[in-house]
Amino acid sequence: TQLLEQSPQFLSIQExxxxxxxxxxxxxFSSLQWYRQEPGEGPVLLVTVVTGGEVKKLKRLxxxxxxxxxxxxxxxxxxxxxxxxxxxxxxxxxxxxxGKLTFGQGTILTVHP
Amino acid sequence: DTEVTQTPKHLVxxxxxxxxxxxxxxxxxxxxxxxxxxxxxxxxxxFVYSYEKLSINESVPSRFSPECPNSSLxxxxxxxxxxxxxxxxxxxxxxxxxxxxxxxxxxxxxxTRLTVL
Numbered sequence: 001t002q003l004l005e006q007s008p009q010f011l012s013i014q015e016x017x018x019x020x021x022x023x024x025x026x027x028x029f030s031s032l033q034w035y036r037q038e039p040g041e042g043p044v045l046l047v048t049v050v051t052g053g054e055v056k057k058l059k060r061l062x063x064x065x066x067x068x069x070x071x072x073x074x075x076x077x078x079x080x081x082x083x084x085x086x087x088x089x090x091x092x093x094x095x096x097x098x099g100k101l102t103f104g105q106g107t108i109l110t111v112h113p
Numbered sequence: 114d115t116e117v118t119q120t121p122k123h124l125v126x127x128x129x130x131x132x133x134x135x136x137x138x139x140x141x142x143x144x145x146x147x148x149x150x151x152x153x154x155x156x157x158x159x160f161v162y163s164y165e166k167l168s169i170n171e172s173v174p175s176r177f178s179p180e181c182p183n184s185s186l187x188x189x190x191x192x193x194x195x196x197x198x199x200x201x202x203x204x205x206x207x208x209x210x211x212x213x214x215x216x217x218x219x220x221x222x223x224x225t226r227l228t229v230l
Contacts, residue, residue, distance in 0.1 A: 033218060042117070042203050042221030043156065088155055092217055100169075100211075101219060103155035 003027075006089055006104030014112050016078050021107045023089030024071040030092050032072050033101070034063055037086040046074075079111045117222035119204050125228045128194060134225045136187040136204030144168075144210035145187040146219065147179060148203040156203055162187060163210035194229045201226050 005024045013019055023032070031050045035043035047056050049065035049072060056063045060083075062075040076083055086108050090101040117138045126132050136145065144163050148156035161169035162181040176198075178190040187204055205219040 035221075040223070042205070042223050044221070045218050048218055086153070100158060100161075101217065106153070106155045108153060 004089075004091065004102055004104050006107060008107060009105060010108050010110075012110045012112070013079055015080055017111075019076050019079060019109070021074045021087055021089075021109075022071070023073070023091075023104050025091065026070065027091075027093075028069050030069075032065060032069075032089060032091040034072070034074055035088045035090060035103075037088065039085070043086075043088055076109075079109075081111045081113050084109055084111050117204055117206055117220050119202075119222035119225050121225060122223065123226045123228075125230065126191065126194065127230050128196070130194075131190070131192045133191065134189040134202055134204075134227075136189075136222055137185055138206040138220070138222075139185055140206060140220065141184075142206035142208055142220070143184060144207045144217075145181060146205040146207075147177075147187070147189050148205065148221075150201040150203055150224070152201075160189075161210055168210055191227075194227075196229050199227055199229045 007022050011019055031048055033048045034046045036046055037043040047058055047063045049063055052067045052069045054065045060077045064073045072089055086106045088106050089104040093100055093102050120135045146161050147159040149159055150156040158171050159173045160179045165181045165184060176193050180188040201224040203224045204222040207217050207219045
């Protein structure tokens with residue numbers, strides 16, 4: 001069983017601040033997805049990172065996949081109240097669990113106006 | 114159409130009731146999933162269907178019974194549930210299972226908020 005750690009678990013910030021969410025493991029992943037879930041809705045895929053060292057940008061969101069493909073980060077610049085939600089990292093795992101998405105514990109982000 | 118729809122949005126049932134949750138997608142996806150999500154926790158996989166056949170059952174109690182009538186529809190039949198089964202039940206779909214050659218990116222529905230009294 002691979003250990004997946006997502007941090008921080010909770011984040012409460014003011015509008016305009018920057019933040020970073022981390023997803024770490026001791027295992028190597030073939031790819032990793034980031035989802036955002038707004039209250040009352042299902043998770044929505046934000047991005048998939050595949051290549052070690054890859055950086056992808058989605059407006060004010062920057063996603064990075066570690067060189068060794070064991071970790072990833074999500075950085076939000078100038079957060080807005082609309083960014084509020086549960087952020088989930090989900091690596092694609094291998095072995096006997098091949099194909100399953102193993103979600104991190106999630107980061108609950110609240111951005112105050 | 115890139116949407117997964119779920120009905121009902123909310124459901125309240127007693128422990129002796131029988132009810133069903135429904136999920137539909139028209140993206141041509143051949144893999145469909147049921148997840149259970151407790152408040153402020155990540156979704157937990159329950160079942161995976163691939164080409165309308167059950168591929169994975171994550172040791173889910175038999176009071177939850179999935180059904181995939183066709184490639185677009187997925188049902189979850191509920192019977193004799195317990196209060197601890199109260200949760201958000203999410204349906205998702207992806208192009209294929211286990212997603213060989215792809216990243217198994219999943220599209221989620223809005224969920225059914227289930228309360229068992």
